[in-house]
Amino acid sequence: MIILSRILATEAGFDALLLPYRERADRIMVGMNVFLLIVCLLIAPYRNTYAAALLIGLPTLALAFGLMRSQPGALITRLYMGCAFMAYTGLIIHQTGGDIEAHFSAFGLIGILLYYRDWRTIAAATVFIYLHHLVLGYVQTLGVPVYVFDEPRFWTLFGLHVAYFLPFVGMMGYLAIWLRREGYESCQVIDLAEQIMQGNLMENPIPEGKLREMPLIAAVLSMKNRLLDLLRVMPVPAAVIRIDNQMIVSVNEAWQRMFGSRARYGLRFSDCEIWSEPHVWHDLMVRLQHASDKLLDKVEVALSDKDGLPILCELSLILHEDAQPVMAILTVEDITQRRRTEQIMQNLAYRDMLTELPNRVSLHDGLECAFKAWHEKAQPFGLIMLDLDGFKPVNDTYGHDAGDEVLQIVGKRLMQINRGNDMAARLGGDEFVVLLNGCVDVAAATAAAQRAIDAISQPLYLRGVAGEVKIGASAGVTHSSLDAPSIEGVFKQADEALYISKSNGKNRVSVFGAGQNVDMDAHS
Ligand SMILES: Nc1nc2c(ncn2[C@@H]2O[C@H](COP(=O)(O)OP(=O)(O)OP(=O)(O)O)[C@@H](O)[C@H]2O)c(=O)[nH]1
Secondary structure, eight states: OHHHHHHHHHHHHHHHHHHHHHHHHHHHHHHHHHHHHHHHHHHHHHHTOHHHIIIIIHHHHHHHHHHHHHSTTOHHHHHHHHHHHHHHHHHHHHHTTTTTHHHHHHHHHHHHHHHHOOHHHHHHHHHHHHHHHHHHHHHHHTSSOOOSSSOTTHHHHHHHHHHHHHHHHHHHHHHHHHHHHHHHHHHHHHHHHHHHHTTOOSOOOSOSSGGGGSHHHHHHHHHHHHHHHHHHHOSSOEEEEETTTOBEEEEOHHHHHHHGGGGOTTSBGGGSTTBSSTTHHHHHHHHHHHSTTSEEEEEEEEEEOTTSOEEEEEEEEEEEOSSSSOEEEEEEEEOHHHHHHHHHHHHHHHBOTTTOSBOHHHHHHHHHHHHHHHHHHOOOEEEEEEEEESHHHHHHHHOHHHHHHHHHHHHHHHHHHOOTTOEEEEEETTEEEEEEETOOSHHHHHHHHHHHHHHHTSOBOOTTOOSOBOOEEEEEEEEGGGOOSSHHHHHHHHHHHHHHHHHTTSSEEEETTSTGGGOEEOOO
C-alpha cells in the first residue's frame, strides 16, 4: 500500500513537471490524427471504405480536438490520444488488407512514446490495438463477414502477434519510463538553472536524496551550492535583486548581520528601511542603466543599519541583463570607520590639534594658492603674523593647561572675526597667522590685524582661575603689493614686521617695509 502510494506520488510529480512536454505532444498527436484521417479518406475509393473512414475517423478526430482543448496534457487526453492513434492505424491496416499492420503500429507506438514520455499511454495503446481484433471481430459477426475469428489460423497468428509485440511493448515501456525520467530531469535542470540565473540561491526546489542521483541535477545543484557557499563566505554584505519587481531574492550572512530584517529576502528593495533618502535606489538604477558596462563601482551612499543607525557605505552594483528577469548584484561596504580614520589622519596632518585651526602645512598650501592667484590673476592678499604678548606668565602662573585654554580661546576668536575666505592658522607656540585672501591693500590688511589684536585682547575667563586674565598680541603685516619674491619671502616679510612690533613695545601692528616710524600704535 505504502509502495503504491509512493509510486502514485512520484507519478504525480512527473506528470506535473512534464506537463509542458505533454501539452505540446497533444497538438502533435491531433495533427497526426488529421493526417491519418486524410490517408484513410485517400484509401477509401480503392476499398470502398468511405463509411468506415468517416464513421470511425471523424468522431475520433473530433474527440481528440475536444480533449486537447478541454484537458491539455491530462492523463485522460494522453490515454485517448494513444488509443485514437491506434484506431487510425487499425483503420488503415484493415483498409489495406492488413499488409502493413505490425510496422505501422510499431512506428505509431514509438511516436506516442517519444511525444508523451508516459508508459501508461503505451500500455493503453497496446491493449487497444489487441482489443480491436476482438471488438471488430464481434462487430463484424453482426452482419459483415467475419474475417478475424473465421480465420483458421487465428490463434496461431494471434500467438505470433503476441510473441512479436510483447517484448517490443516491454522494451518501449522501459524506454517510456527512461525517457520520462530524462524529461523530468531536464525540466528540473532548466527550472533550477532559471532559478540560479534569477539569483535565487536560497530556495531549494528539488528535494535532496534520490533526485540528486540524476547526474545533470547533481551537477547543477553542486554549481548552485558552490555559488551559495561563495556568497555565504563573502565578508562583504551582498544581495541579489530582481529588477522587474525589485524583490530581494538572495542575501548573504554578512548582509543579514548589517541590515537584519530591514532588508531581508522577499522584501521590495526600494521599500527597505535602509535608505537615507527615498530616491537613492531609483537614482542608482538610472545611473546603472546608463553605465557602459552596467557596473557602478564604489558609489558612496548614506544608509541605516539594522538598528536604524546611520552608516556611510560604498555600494558596488552590477546589472545582469542576460537573465530574465534582469538581476542586479549589490555589495555594500561599511566605510564609516574608514572615513572617520581618514578624517582623523587628515586632521592630524593639516590641523592643529589644540586649537583645531589649520596648521603650518595647511597655511603653506593656502599661501601657495594665494601667491599663484596674485601672479596669475592679480588677486591681492594680505598676511598677518601674530604673536601673543604676555603668554608665558599665564603658563607660569596658572599652569600649562590654562595656557592651552588661552590658545584655544585665541583660536576661536580669530575664527570668529574671519571673513569667509580668510584662513586663520596656528604656526606653533603662541604664534598665529591670518591669510587674507582678496585683501585689497596694505591699509585693509593693517585694519584686519588691528581687529585681530582687539579680539585677542578682550578679557579671558579660564576654568579654575578666579577673575579675568588679560593677554595681548603683536602683529606684523605684509601684502602682495609689497612684492615678496616667494612664499618664504612673504613669511619673512610678515615676520620682520612682527619683530618690529615686538621691539617697539608690543601690542601693535607693523607693516613690512614701512620702517619703525610708520609703526602704528595699537589701542591700549
Ligand atoms: N600652554 C602652552 N604653552 C605653550 C605651547 N606652545 C608653546 N608654549 C609656551 O608659550 C610660551 C611662548 O613664549 P613667549 O613667546 O616668550 O611668551 P610671551 O610671554 O608671549 O613673550 P613675548 O612673545 O615676548 O610677549 C613658552 O613659555 C612656551 O613654553 C602650548 O602648546 N601650550
